[in-house]
Amino acid sequence: MSTIFNWNRYLPFYSRGEIRRYLTNEYQHLNYPHSERHARERHTSFCYHIEHAEAFYIQSNESPTIIQPLLQFYGLSHLVKACLITKDPFYPSNTSQLAHGVSSRKKKKSNYSFLEDTVKIQKNGLFPTLSSLLFHVKQLENKTYSMEELLLFIESGSEENELNAIQCHFLVLYNLSMIARYETEWWGNCTMFKETEDYSIIRSFLHLSSHYAPQAILEFLESSGRNARTE
Numbered sequence: 001m002s003t004i005f006n007w008n009r010y011l012p013f014y015s016r017g018e019i020r021r022y023l024t025n026e027y028q029h030l031n032y033p034h035s036e037r038h039a040r041e042r043h044t045s046f047c048y049h050i051e052h053a054e055a056f057y058i059q060s061n062e063s064p065t066i067i068q069p070l071l072q073f074y075g076l077s078h079l080v081k082a083c084l085i086t087k088d089p090f091y092p093s094n095t096s097q098l099a100h101g102v103s104s105r106k107k108k109k110s111n112y113s114f115l116e117d118t119v120k121i122q123k124n125g126l127f128p129t130l131s132s133l134l135f136h137v138k139q140l141e142n143k144t145y146s147m148e149e150l151l152l153f154i155e156s157g158s159e160e161n162e163l164n165a166i167q168c169h170f171l172v173l174y175n176l177s178m179i180a181r182y183e184t185e186w187w188g189n190c191t192m193f194k195e196t197e198d199y200s201i202i203r204s205f206l207h208l209s210s211h212y213a214p215q216a217i218l219e220f221l222e223s224s225g226r227n228a229r230t231e
C-alpha cells in the first residue's frame with residue numbers, strides 16, 4: 001500500500017463556493033459579525049494556501065532528501081495558515097504573525113547531534129499563533145524542545161508539555177529546513193555519506209510527516225466544519 005498522501009481528499013476544499021459556505025459557518029459559530037462578508041473576502045486566500053501546500057508536498061515526494069525539509073515545511077506552513085483563516089478572518093492581523101515564531105541555533109557544534117539539537121519558541125509568529133488559535137495553548141514563549149523530545153512525542157502519540165503531533169511535526173520540520181538552508185556542509189555529509197544514525201532518523205521522519213501532516217490537517221478541517229454545522 002502506498003504511503004503517499006492522496007491529495008484528491010482535499011478536493012472539497014478547492015471549491016470556492018463550498019469554502020465560502022464553510023467559512024461562513026465557521027465565523028458564525030465563532031460569533032464574528034458579518035460572517036458572510038468575511039467568508040467572501042477570505043475564501044480565495046484559503047484555497048490558495050491549500051493549493052500551494054499540495055504543490056510543495058507533491059514536489060517533496062518527487063525530490064531528493066536533501067531538499068525535502070524545505071518543501072515539507074513550507075507545505076505544512078500553508079496548511080496551517082489555511083486553518084488559521086478558518087478561526088480568524090483577519091489573519092494575519094499584523095506583521096509579527098508572519099515570522100516563524102521559532103528559533104534554532106544557527107551555528108552547530110563540531111560534535112553536533114541532530115537528536116540533541118533544540119528549538120526555542122518565540123513570543124510572536126506562526127507557531128505561537130497556531131498553538132493559540134488552533135489548539136488553545138498559550139504561554140509557550142521561551143520554552144525549548146530537543147529533537148529527541150519531539151520525535152518521542154510523535155512516536156508515542158502523547159501530548160506532553162502542551163504539544164500535539166501537528167505542533168511537533170511543525171517544529172521538527174522547521175529545524176530541518178534551517179539545517180538544510182544554513183548548515184549545508186553538515187547536511188550534505190549527512191544525506192550523502194550517511195555516516196551517523198542521524199540520516200536514518202531524519203529520513204524516517206520525513207517519510208512519516210509527508211503523509212501524516214496533510215492527513216492530520218484534513219481531519220482538523222473536517223472536524224471543525226462538522227462542529228460548526230451542528231452546534
